[in-house]
Structure formats: C-alpha cells, structure tokens
Amino acid sequence: MSSDFNTHTMQLNKMNKRIVIHAGPGKTGTSAIQHWLNSNCEALSSAGIYYPEHEIDTNNVSSGNLYSIYDRLSSGMLVLNTEKVASLKRDFINKSENILLLSSEFFFLRVVELHKVFPEAEFVFYLRNPLELIESNYNQSVKRQQNIEPFRLPETVNFKVFSVLTSLFEHEKKINITIQPYSNSQFFKGNIIQDLLKVVGVETLQVESTQVNSSYSLEALEFKRNANFFLDKNNSIELDLALQAYQLGEFNYSLMSPVTFSKHKLVLLEQMDVFIGKYNLSHLSNFRDELASLNQRVFKKQATSLKQLELVLLHIKQNHPLLFNILKQQVSGNKNYILPCADFYSLFNVETNGRSFDEKYKDHKQLTNTLLSPKVKNRVDVCREVGLFLEQRGHGSLANEFFETAYHIDPKRPLIIRKINAYYQAMSRKKDLVATPKSSIKQRISSAKKRFFNSKSSKT
Numbered sequence: 402m403s404s405d406f407n408t409h410t411m412q413l414n415k416m417n418k419r420i421v422i423h424a425g426p427g428k429t430g431t432s433a434i435q436h437w438l439n440s441n442c443e444a445l446s447s448a449g450i451y452y453p454e455h456e457i458d459t460n461n462v463s464s465g466n467l468y469s470i471y472d473r474l475s476s477g478m479l480v481l482n483t484e485k486v487a488s489l490k491r492d493f494i495n496k497s498e499n500i501l502l503l504s505s506e507f508f509f510l511r512v513v514e515l516h517k518v519f520p521e522a523e524f525v526f527y528l529r530n531p532l533e534l535i536e537s538n539y540n541q542s543v544k545r546q547q548n549i550e551p552f553r554l555p556e557t558v559n560f561k562v563f564s565v566l567t568s569l570f571e572h573e574k575k576i577n578i579t580i581q582p583y584s585n586s587q588f589f590k591g592n593i594i595q596d597l598l599k600v601v602g603v604e605t606l607q608v609e610s611t612q613v614n615s616s617y618s619l620e621a622l623e624f625k626r627n628a629n630f631f632l633d634k635n636n637s638i639e640l641d642l643a644l645q646a647y648q649l650g651e652f653n654y655s656l657m658s659p660v661t662f663s664k665h666k667l668v669l670l671e672q673m674d675v676f677i678g679k680y681n682l683s684h685l686s687n688f689r690d691e692l693a694s695l696n697q698r699v700f701k702k703q704a705t706s707l708k709q710l711e712l713v714l715l716h717i718k719q720n721h722p723l724l725f726n727i728l729k730q731q732v733s734g735n736k737n738y739i740l741p742c743a744d745f746y747s748l749f750n751v752e753t754n755g756r757s758f759d760e761k762y763k764d765h766k767q768l769t770n771t772l773l774s775p776k777v778k779n780r781v782d783v784c785r786e787v788g789l790f791l792e793q794r795g796h797g798s799l800a801n802e803f804f805e806t807a808y809h810i811d812p813k814r815p816l817i818i819r820k821i822n823a824y825y826q827a828m829s830r831k832k833d834l835v836a837t838p839k840s841s842i843k844q845r846i847s848s849a850k851k852r853f854f855n856s857k858s859s860k861t
Contacts, residue, residue: 409490410521418499420522421601422515423465425506426562428537429527429583430593432613435465435504437594441606448603451498453489459642461613465505470518479507486518500601509562512569516576524576525600527593528685529583530692531560531669536656543622544641547629549822551703551741552656558665560672570680582688618650623705624713627745630738630822631731631829636724643721649712655698662697707744714748734832737825739808739818765806781807781814788820797824 413420425431438445438452445452457463470485493501508515512524535558542548569576579600581587588596594608617625621644628640655662673689676682718725732749740746746753769783784807791800801824807817 409487409494412494413490413521416494416499418493418501419602420493420501420519421503421525422508422519422522423502423504423525423597424508424512424515426509426526426565427506428534428541429506429529431465431504431506432460432462434594434597435463436461436613437608438502438504439463444606445502446498448606449498450500450502450601450603451493451496452502452504459638460645464507466503467505467507469503470515471507479511481511481514481518483518500603502601510565512565512576513573516573520575522577523579525579525581525597526562526566527581527583528560528562528688530695531558532657532662532665532695539656540617540622543626543629544617544644547632547634547637549626549629549741550819554657554661554665558668560669560676563672563676567676580682580685582685582691584688584691586691587688615645616652617644618647618652619654619701619703620650620705620709620713621647623703623742624710627710627740627742628728630740630826631728631735636727639721639724640717640728643717643724644713646720647713647716649716650709651699651701653698654701656701656703657697659697659700662700666692666695703741705742707742707747710742710745710748731829735825735829738822739812762802762806762809765803766810769806781811781817784810785814785817792820797827800824 423431423434435455436457439454439457442452442454453466453469455463455466455469467479469489470482471479472482472485473479489501508524509526516522516524535554536552539548539552566578566580569578581596581600583593585591589599589604590596590608592608592610595604595606598604598606598608625640625644629637632640670689670693673685673692677685677689714725717728729749732746733751736746736751736753765784766780769780769787772783772787773780784803788800788803788807791797791803801821804817804820804824807814808821811817
C-alpha cells in the first residue's frame, strides 16, 4: 500500500494538484464550514475544488469527511482505512479539479497519522480564545450530551491547542501547517468560510451567511439542563432543535465571574506571546491584541425565573406539541429528582410534596452516630461513605437510602445530589426498557426528525 501512496504522491506533484486538510479543532466553526461546503460541491468544483460529499444530521452538523478515510470499530475506536485513502487519491487524480479539500474536527489529533498517507497535504487550523471556548464547550454539553451539571471553570485555563501544535512544530517539521485566528474581525470578508477558501486559494466564490448549531439563550440553556433529566437521546435531539429557534432571553452573557475572567486572560496573553515569538507567527499578533482588549460579556448567575421558563415552555407547546406531551409525561412520572430549578416540576403542574422522610432514614441517622470517629466527624460524610461502599457492592437501592439521608442532613452537597439523581435516572431507564421495544439509534433519530418536521409543517 505504501508504494501506492508514493505513486499517487508523485502523480499529484506532477499534475500540480494540492491537498488541503482543514483539521478544526472543534468549536471553531467546523459545523458551518462543513455544511456550506457540502451544500455547494458544484460551485466548489467549478472553482477547482473537490470536496467529497458526506451526511449531515438534522442540525446540519456532521463529522465532515471523517468517514471518507476512517472507519469506526464496534468498540468506538477510529481506524484509518488505507484503502479508502488510496481510492480517494485515485478519484482526485482522475478529476479535473486541482485542489482536494477535506474537513473534520476529528482530524485535529490525527495529523501525524494523516501526514503519513497525505505527505503532500497542507493542514489548516483555527485558533480560538480559550475563555470563549470553555463556555462554548459547556453549552454544547448541555445541548448535545444531556449534561445536567452547573458550569464549573477548570482549575487551569490554557490554549490546549498549543500543546498539539507545539508538538507538531517541534517533532514533525516536514508537516505544512497554517494557523488562522478564529475571530470575525480577522476573517477574510468577516466570514470563516470565506477565510478558509482564501487559505485554499479561492477568493471568487461568494458565501451567504449561514447559522448552524445556533447558540441558546440563558433561559433556553437552563430549560434544557433541567429537561435533560427526563428525555432520552432522540427526544433530546428534538428539544435541541426547538430551543435553537427560541429567540427570547439573554444571549450576550457569561457564566464566568469578572475577577476570574480577568485573571485567566492575563495568563492566556502570556501563553500567546510565547507561542507567537517562539514559532515566528507574527500574523497572529493582531489576534493577540484583540484578545488583550477583549471585554467580557455580561456576567449572569446560572439561574432563571419560573416566568422565563414558562415562556420557553410556551414556545415548545405551541411549536412542538408532541414533544411537549412527551416531556410532560416524563416529568409527571419521575418526581424524585433534585433539579437545578426546583420550580421546573410546577411548570407541568406536577406536585412533588417535597422529599418524604422515611422512618428508616431515622435509623440511618442513628447508625451514623455510632460510626463517627476522630477522622470522620460529620454525619453526612458517614452517610456518603456508607452509600459509596454499598453502591460499589451492587446494593444500589440501599445505597440511595443513605444518600437520601445525607441530603436530609445537608441538601447542598453536589456529590450527594448527583448520586441521588443518578439512581433515579437508572430506575427510569429500567422502566422505559421494560415499557418500550428496542430500536436502533438510527431509528430513534429518524423518529425524532419526523416528529420535528411534522410539527413544523403543521404550523405552516
């Protein structure tokens, strides 16, 4: 196979054909880029660019050209398929286009591997402000990964992309690397797609603004975080689509305190100065100065009022009645969660009557008194340790009794709240498995698509 790669490389060089690989990383406009490229293959072809088509989901989000050259094993591991690579190169050699453009954020951590099979390739990366990236990643986890946790800033904030790029600069000097700033003011024509096309060498194509994977308002984010307790994967996808269309509320917000923002910004500027100076990347100086003058968005505590949540729910009820009914049913059937917003249950007129204090919890409290020691002086800590001990040995129900006891003693312990919620989520999943016939992920996503678009068409 290596001889084939060498032959293809020689042919491409003789034909003056180029291969450009846009490698992200994630949260740097990859969804918008890939959606536009995939929707404009003919226009790209007329400009001399071959962009292999690929699938996109209902959010117009995809993994780009990942599966043009990779396979995903049943274990979830990605494996480079050299036969796909060879086939792609042969296709490119036989095409009239003189530039092969590939794009996927999953390529970011696989550049060295890709360079071995695409030694002639130029790799393009975008550099985004980590302070923006942290909040963007958190919001994405609530939107797509059903995260229920509050926003927490990591202990260290840095340009993680620097560690990857530094390794490439230091140890893989033969790789052709281009780094572009991720900033509307720095993009060519103020548009990241136009910017990438300019890097590729095409400035004549006109790009209309496109919005893919729209951001939530703070109110929509908090609604989704509470709803994540109740919805399965396919209904969560449908709710994500609905909340992206919700246009009320606060969009220009930050969950990071101003003091924390200022402290970390100074650290990031020092990192940027070292990186620019060490690798002679003077074209990033303007981006560095922009970062230095950047003002934080309006700081907001991560909370929202019942009235604001009611407006979000009204939007869902009016535009997605089937989804509303499913959510109401799930909320009504699962009353034991300790939600970020305690009023979320009341949105659906669900009475929870507080957390009942079972008589056996009194016995557990008495037990904790006998287990107190000089090292463990708090009854909550005793309940926690007993609960963890029982959980590890498969006694989930009994473990939860001790976690519930701990919650009654101190309702502000994040680990205890997580354990209680995890227990009731597991119980809910077991109940759903018994009540619902098994279906594939593709079938469930297809079902979500149909419900979403049927509800939209019924409104028009």
